[in-house]
Amino acid sequence: MTSTTGRLLDGRYRLVERIAAGGQGEVWRAEDLGLGRPAAVKLLRGEYADNAEFRERFRREAQHAAGLSHPGIAQVFDYSEGDGGEAPYLVMEYVAGESLSAAIAREAPMSVARVLDIVAAVASALASAHAAGLVHRDVKPGNVLLGGDGSIKITDFGIARAMDASSLTRTGTLMGTPLYLAPEQAIGRPATAASDLYALGIIAFELLTGRPPYEGPPTAVVLAHRDTPLPPLPSSVPPGLAGLVQALTAKDPAARPHPAAAVAEQATLLRADPGTGTRRPDETPLDQPVPGDTPLDQAVPGVRREGLTQVLDQPVPPVRRRWALPLALGGGLALLVGLVTWTAWPASDHRPAVVPSPSAAIRHPSATPTKASPRPVAKRPRHATHAPPHRGNPDKKAKRAKHGKHGKDRH
Template structure:
């Protein structure tokens, strides 16, 4: 038997309705017959289920993601493997069934989201990503199809860990997923390791699309779009957007990861600042999670103090005649000759330069990766596109208009 309506996996999870089909398999709405609750079940394709290395990594990721506890992350309930007569052994993942609508469906139906809804969605998604980033996980496939919006406006991020497991498996099939081309970070497109800042870039693309109603880069194929992410600046955002919103998206879409927010938390903080009417803070250029932070750079006041020469003391006043209330004059300050002052000035400048050079060496050793001279040919085999079946029937929403019923990425 194959995965179809009525099939029960491992004697417990009964498939009821096909929700979506993607590059890795199918997502079904089903019921947990043991607990009597509705769930979403991702059934992997045969080529993944029969790859021992992939299955092992997928299993480990499922365990890790199951430990993430946050209202903005769809929960993982169970993982299993079962025999299907005509498909062999099949792996599956049991997840929370989110009562909501994928963001891509919302954008398709409404076009450009309101600025209030867009910023709220971006901040919520950034907070959810930070939970994973703090645990050392990188999503690697942040896109509107993996961002669910409930009728109350709650964001639920889905498919955590899936893309990471695929990336770790040997690339032996066409269609190996490492990020959807329209939302992929430049370093991912070049074949480099994805970091938390890569998720921030992808979320920046989602933000661009939400506030403008269009994606920053389009093209005839995945490779063309990926090359634009690597080389081209995104088209200007609509002029009616506030400057601080445009600045926020521009920072998130920086080609070099060091110029973006390093993880979901700082990005969410920047969104909160914009929502409060302020400019987004500049990224502090600290390295991504898991690496030591650089030494603090001295403030401008400290730097001036280090290089300013000693000021000459005022000339000793001419003695006055003694009087009844005469007080002894204070001792004269030590003065320096012009040659001594020049030496002090030079020593201060050299000392400040030594501090700056040492800081630059530390920053360069920790944060700079030469990602700009990679050959375009490394992009091949890193990009795929995902197809999905139509979403669930449309319902009503208190936050975004006409949100659908139960769905999952």
């Protein structure tokens, strides 16, 4: 059955205005006659209404979305299988406002504060879904609703998950919008919570620049997500926010910040101080020193961490090795005194005996002594061991007397 203005579904929901259309369905602003309130009705397109597998996908979407309860997620109120020739439809919370894609077309580039508000709200909603075991798999500006009251809500939860679980999912089929597709999805791997965060990083890039980082034919865009580094952000973007975008769009899922709740918290902190560095939940913020590496010119009053470097407000205490300098001075002085004493010692044969050094004592017996070998024990003076000439020798006296006698006889 063709959807038209004024059409009544199950005698309760009156279609007022079509507000969005997608590949498999269309969304209408409707009036809930039973409760007297506005509602958003999503209907499966007529060409898919008779296909049992597409109807199963639609039913799973309703189940997934109905199981979530968070201020940042558009609630599901009702669901119908579409019996009696009617197309299946689900009734959701109506958000009076516009989609984020419409706001980007009109306002982007957006202010830093506005971008951080959107990132924090979407990350918080994703955290609730991930905690429930659900992955959106199609996070994009068209699925983010901006309420006139300042609310920010994600819609179309569970579509990609339901399609991925269906038997229609085949090898080579990509689930999601190419402009926001994570690299792991581009190579055929299953989407995870990290894939949702990657899409959020791409949205943040588009909010800051007014355009997505990769544009062109779908195949080229998918390959760019897989292989091409993220283009640089404008220099006007504060380093903290730029670092968060870079981290969210890392090619490796394991390198992205996690979980989504930590991303929401970081975006909130950046809202107060955009220059703050970004971190993963298990890391120290990039702009803060790692414990134990406190800068020496930064005083940390009252810090008492055993085994860690610390700088207090009072002057730095003296070095504990107080013996090092006196010992060095004393050793140098002793060496100088010894050298002077050795040099000034009288150069005579009456020097005291030199005791051989230990190294000389273990020298091999056959080794030839060198000039550097210790001198032998000094001998007594030569005049103390020999008699003066012509004295104390009776044999020589007799010989001289005999010769002298013979001499006198000859003359």
